[in-house]
Each structure stands twice: as structure tokens, then as C-alpha cells.
């Protein structure tokens with residue numbers, strides 16, 4: 214008999230386990246719709262691989278793992294993808310999460326799959342890969358991906374493999390049912406785990422309140438090196454750290470993992486799922502879930518497809534809504550009330566509890582703490598629940614962390630023992646959520662700060678580079694200006710800038726002037742026209758009335774007409790002026806430009822002195838001579854007609870003559 218140890222604290226609540234183990238595991242069947250959350254595990258949610266309207270087969274991967282700490286999701290039966298959308302999921306906060314919704318077709322048609330009967334031939338990495346691809350995450354707790362748990366580092370020697378068959382929470386019998394009915398699979402799954410981890414000893418720890426399960430396991434483990442270890446029933450023996458202490462006597466350090474004391478733990482359900490994945494090639498698409506409580510006629514364990522709505526499942530057990538006061542997912546100690554019966558069963562759902570009011574009555578109102586210390590006495594993590602309660606009320610999160618809040622396994626033993634009915638564990642859960650949210654917010658803020666600072670740095674660097682370029686351009690411009698000053702020439706760049714500025718100012722002035730003058734003239738015409746209309750109306754009235762004022766009014770009308778004529782003429786003149794000017798500013802056509810350039814050249818030439826003109830002429834003649842000589846040479850080479858060659862030779866002679874004629878004039882100028 215292996216020696217077992219005890220852990221600090223613990224309680225003995227009424228077990229209520231017998232109701233659900235009276236019959237074998239039943240098949241819950243195929244509901245019309247399956248709602249499969251993409252995140253049923255700790256880590257990154259899986260990424261969908263299917264589209265709406267697509268037909269999927271049983272066992273087909275419909276969402277892939279996204280990252281190392283993640284697992285894929287598979288279709289639990291054949292059907293059609295109805296939606297990929299947010300649906301209400303089973304969570305204490307009752308929130309929506311991304312799900313793949315399958316409309317089942319009832320055919321339950323499998324995708325082709327096969328396992329490896331002789332798994333001993335497989336390498337460790339291959340086994341871990343199969344487990345990962347089968348989507349297996351811890352089925353007894355928070356859903357930690359099994360492949361990650363099994364990927365122990367080489368420098369962390371594992372002495373002991375523990376299979377957790379404790380199932381200490383009242384009412385739940387899912388693992389007990391597996392031990393009774395699938396002991397062979399548990400032992401074979403354990404052998405696969407042994408092959409992966411290579412422990413010195415392998416223990417299956419079971420509380421002594423499951424005699425049938427223990428007997429089945431002992432029979433299946435005959436002839437193996439797997440030891441079935443039983444110990445007295447006490448809640449929460451199934452806590453990972455508590456079980457390690459019971460079986461090895463070692464305490465996992467605060468904030469640490471069992472691997473730090475050379476232990477790896479796996480749940481019974483996960484062990485069966487590992488066997489199914491490796492030997493049968495079957496991914497995790499269903500699980501055993503206990504449906505119990507006085508509000509169901511036939512409490513029992515069901516093999517349930519992942520994604521099955523709770524309402525469908527409890528109806529299978531004969532749900533009596535009139536008796537029920539609330540539905541709990543999990544057990545009475547660690548479970549939570551579900552917000553709606555449409556939420557799905559997931560990989561970690563070990564129980565749906567439908568108690569009656571008499572069975573699990575609403576707790577009475579909390580009273581003041583009487584400092585009795587009962588909570589500390591029962592705490593299996595050796596915490597100080599009473600102090601943590603004060604800190605949680607005051608939101609003193611630092612002090613809560615100093616008091617190892619995150620070592621609290623949320624077993625609820627303290628709340629159970631508290632004579633003042635203080636819902637202690639709820640305070641700890643809320644505080645943990647707030648701390649995690651604050652950490653998350655802090656991380657986001659920190660990332661934002663880093664991004665902001667990096668951006669500022671980039672902008673500053675860019676500004677510095679721009680400034681350096683500006684300074685370099687300024688220095689270069691100054692140097693050019695100084696060089697131009699020294700050589701007596703105007704700085705060409707500055708001159709160009711000045712010219713551009715003047716031109717722009719002139720254009721703006723001209724445009725503004727044009728507009729305001731035009732407006733003035735048009736306004737004058739409009740007001741004269743108005744005056745003329747008024748004067749004409751008055752004149753017509755006076756004429757109709759035979760008034761004495763007709764003469765005076767007629768003079769006024771005549772004068773206004775004259776003014777109108779003058780104003781119209783002024784506008785006309787001004788428009789003509791504008792037309793003429795815009796015609797002058799219109800770009801000339803090529804011929805006109807050439808003429809203008811020629812005229813300009815002629816004007817320039819006329820202003821030259823005779824010697825300067827001779828120098829310009831000489832340059833032109835020399836250029837022409839050079840070109841003609843080249844053409845002549847080309848003509849000789851091409852053996853062109855004699856008359857072409859003669860004409861070119863004659864041109865060469867004439868140009869040479871002209872150049873020679875200019876020479877004396879230039880010599881005189883140089884002498885002078």
C-alpha cells in the first residue's frame with residue numbers, strides 16, 4: 214500500500230453522487246443544431262476553416278489552432294455550416310463569443326480517419342502532434358491544451374505521472390462513469406502518456422467513494438506499472454496541487470506548476486480522449502457529462518456531442534422546469550449559474566446540475582464577519598480568506614496579490630464553512646477578474662506608449678533630417694551667392710526666385726485688379742439701370758396724371774439714359790482691354806515664337822560693336838564649316854554624285870574665304 218498524505222483544510226459536503234450512476238452512460242443523440250465555440254480552452258481562439266453553407270463531415274477540422282497555446286475544433290457530426298457568429302456561451306458573465314453553428318443532417322457521416330493501434334512505434338513528437346490536432350484540452354478544469362502540458366522541457370525531469378480520478382465535487386460522476394465503463398481506455402491512454410513523459414512512477418489517484426470505478430481500474434491495470442492509489446474522500450482533493458500533495462507529499466510552490474516538483478497531471482476524461490485520438494484517430498468531439506439534480510426525472514451520465522444546447526440535453530434527462538430554481542454548469546461548489554438554456558456543452562462541461570429549491574436553496578443574506586477563522590481552517594491553499602475578503606471589499610489589489618490571491622483555486626470551501634454566509638469565493642473571483650483586466654489594460658497602455666514613443670522618435674528623426682537638409686541647402690545657397698558676388702555676377706538661383714516672386718505678385722495683383730474693376734463697372738450699370746427704371750416709372754405716372762412735373766422728370770430720365778450709355782461704354786472698353794491683354798499673354802505659336810526669337814536676336818546683334826559682331830559671325834562660320842566638312846567627308850565615303858561633292862567643296866571654300874576675311878577685323882580688335 215502506497216503511503217498517502219493529507220493537505221491542509223478541506224470540507225465534507227453531502228456528496229449526492231449516487232443518483233447519476235445508477236444507469237450506464239447514455240448516448241444523448243444528435244440535436245438539430247450544434248453551437249461550437251471557437252474558444253473552449255485556455256489560449257488563443259481557433260480560426261475557422263469553413264464557410265457558411267459548406268457541408269462538413271463528422272470529425273472534420275472546422276477551426277485550426279492559432280498559436281502554440283491553442284487547440285483546433287472539429288465537427289461533432291455531419292451537417293451544414295449555418296453560421297459563424299457570436300452566440301451566448303456558458304460563462305459566469307453570460308457573454309457572447311464567436312461560434313460555428315452547424316445544422317446537423319442526422320447522417321452522422323464520418324470523415325475518413327484512422328488511428329495507430331501500435332502507438333509504441335510512434336515518436337514522442339508524433340504523439341504530441343496527434344493529441345494537439347485532435348483538439349484535446351484539459352476536460353476536468355480550465356481547458357489547458359494537453360499537448361502544451363505534455364511538452365515538458367528537457368531540463369524539467371518528470372518523476373511522476375498522475376492521472377486525476379478524484380472527482381471530488383458533489384453530484385458529478387462523469388469520471389466515475391468512465392472508470393466503470395472505460396477502464397481499458399484509461400489504462401491504454403495512461404500508457405501513451407507514459408511513453409510521452411517517461412516517468413519513474415505512474416499513479417491514478419481516486420477517492421475511496423468510487424469502489425466500482427476503483428475495481429474496474431485495478432482489473433485493467435493488472436500486469437502494468439500503473440498504480441491505482443485510493444485515499445479518503447475530502448473536498449477538494451481533486452485540486453491539482455492538493456492531489457500532488459496527497460500522492461507525493463510535496464507542495465507545489467505558490468504560483469508554480471506541478472512540473473516544478475517533477476509531476477505532470479492529466480484528467481481521466483483527457484486520458485480517454487488521448488487514447489481515442491491516438492488509437493482510433495478520433496478527435497475530441499464529444500464528452501461524458503453528468504445531468505443531475507432533483508429537477509430531472511432521470512439523472513445520469515450522457516455521451517454528449519460538443520456544441521449540444523443545454524436545453525436539448527436536460528430534456529433527455531426529463532427536465533422539470535417547474536421544480537428547478539436555477540441551472541448550474543459544473544458542481545454546486547465550483548459551478549456557475551448559466552444565463553440561458555440555449556448555451557452549448559463545451560469540452561470542459563462535466564456536469565449540468567438542475568437542483569430543486571429544497572435541494573440547493575438560495576443562500577440566506579450575508580451577515581457581518583465574526584472573525585471565527587473557520588474559512589482559514591478549511592482553505593486547502595493555506596490562504597487567509599478573511600483578510601482577503603477585507604482587501605477585496607476595499608479593492609486593495611496589491612495587498613490581495615501579496616496574500617497570494619492567485620493561489621486560490623476557487624473551491625468555495627471557505628464560503629461553505631462561513632457561519633456568516635459570506636460569499637467569499639465570489640469576492641475572490643471578482644477581484645481576480647478585475648486584476649486581470651487591469652493587467653490587460655496596463656499591457657495595452659504600455660504597448661500604446663511604446664508605439665507612441667517610437668512614432669515620436671521617428672517623427673523627430675525625420676524632422677532632424679529635414680532640418681539638416683534645409684541647413685545644407687542654405688549653406689550651399691550662401692556659398693553660391695558669395696561666389697557670385699566675388700565674380701561680380703548675380704546669384705542665378707536667387708535671381709530666379711526673385712523673378713518668380715515678382716511674377717506671382719503681379720499676376721495676383723492683376724487678377725484682383727481685373728476682378729474689382731469689372732465688378733465696379735457692372736455695379737455702376739446695375740445701379741444706373743435701377744435708377745432709370747424708377748425715373749421712367751415716375752415719368753409715366755406723371756404723364757398719365759398730366760402732372761406739371763413731366764418736363765423735369767423727362768430731363769432726369771434723359772440724363773440717366775446718358776449715364777447708362779457712358780457706363781456701358783466703359784464696361785465695353787474695359788472688356789476689350791482685357792481681351793487684348795489676354796491675347797498678348799497667350800502663348801505664341803511656334804512660328805510666331807521663332808520670329809520673335811529672331812527679332813530679338815537681331816536687336817541683340819544690332820547692339821553689338823563691330824568686333825563683337827565679327828567674333829559672333831566667326832563662331833557661326835566656323836560651326837558651319839565644321840559641319841560642311843563632315844558632310845563632305847561622308848559624301849566621299851559614300852561615293853556620292855560628283856555634283857553633290859562639288860557643291861559641298863564650293864561651300865567649304867566659300868566659308869573658308871569668309872572666315873579669312875573676318876580675321877583682320879578680329880586682329881585689329883585684339884590689338885586695340
Ligand code: SF4
Pocket residue numbers: 581582583584585586587588589598599602630631632633634635637
Ligand atoms: S468564516 Fe466567515 S465569519 Fe468566520 S472569519 Fe471567515 S469570513 Fe469571517
Ligand code: SF4
Pocket residue numbers: 588591592593594595596598620621622623624625626627628637638641
Ligand atoms: S475558495 Fe480560495 S480562499 Fe476559499 S477555501 Fe478555496 S482556495 Fe481557499
